[in-house]
Amino acid sequence: MTDNTVTGWVGWGVFAAVILIISGLLNIFHGLQALIGPDSLFFTTEAGLFSVDIQSWGWFHLIIGVLLLLIGIALLGGATWARMIAIILVALNALAQLTLIAAQPWLSLAVLAIDILVIYALTVHGRELKAR
Numbered sequence: 297m298t299d300n301t302v303t304g305w306v307g308w309g310v311f312a313a314v315i316l317i318i319s320g321l322l323n324i325f326h327g328l329q330a331l332i333g334p335d336s337l338f339f340t341t342e343a344g345l346f347s348v349d350i351q352s353w354g355w356f357h358l359i360i361g362v363l364l365l366l367i368g369i370a371l372l373g374g375a376t377w378a379r380m381i382a383i384i385l386v387a388l389n390a391l392a393q394l395t396l397i398a399a400q401p402w403l404s405l406a407v408l409a410i411d412i413l414v415i416y417a418l419t420v421h422g423r424e425l426k427a428r
Contacts, residue, residue, distance in 0.1 A: 308417035309371065309425040315414050316368030316382055319389075323361025330354030343398045360385070371418075371425060379422045386411050386418075 331354035340346070364385060370378035390411040397404040 303424060305421040306424040308421040312382070312414045312417035312422070313368045313371035313425070315410060316364050316371065316386075320361045320363070320365030320368055323357045323364060325361075327354045327356070327358030327361055330357065341399050346399060360389075371422075374425050376423075379418050379425075383415055383418050386414050390415075 330350045333350060333354075335350055363381075367378050367382045367385065371382060390408055393404040393408045393411065
């Protein structure tokens with residue numbers, strides 16, 4: 297198969313790009329929400345008490361959200377460089393979800409599963425986006 301061959305699997309690459317755009321928009325929303333809201337958040341789990349600085353969390357999510365949105369749009373355009381950056385960002389997000397698994401297990405597992413699907417789509421079928 298050459299780089300110009302497009303199969304039915306190209307949908308996986310489009311799926312990854314759309315998920316990144318949606319994730320970027322949600323991160324932007326949550327980042328702005330955190331910047332406008334209170335300064336800190338406390339929650340308890342079986343592991344103990346967690347304290348999160350909401351302002352830094354908000355800026356982190358706002359920046360990551362903008363990056364994910366731009367990378368998702370670039371992926372739809374077929375940019376090869378966007379695949380590598382997207383894989384790195386999604387892998388970092390997957391690691392971040394592992395750190396939050398004690399506080400929010402179901403959400404972390406769901407996001408982790410989507411991250412794995414996106415990494416799969418971009419590594420195995422991402423090359424076809426350029427040809428599309």
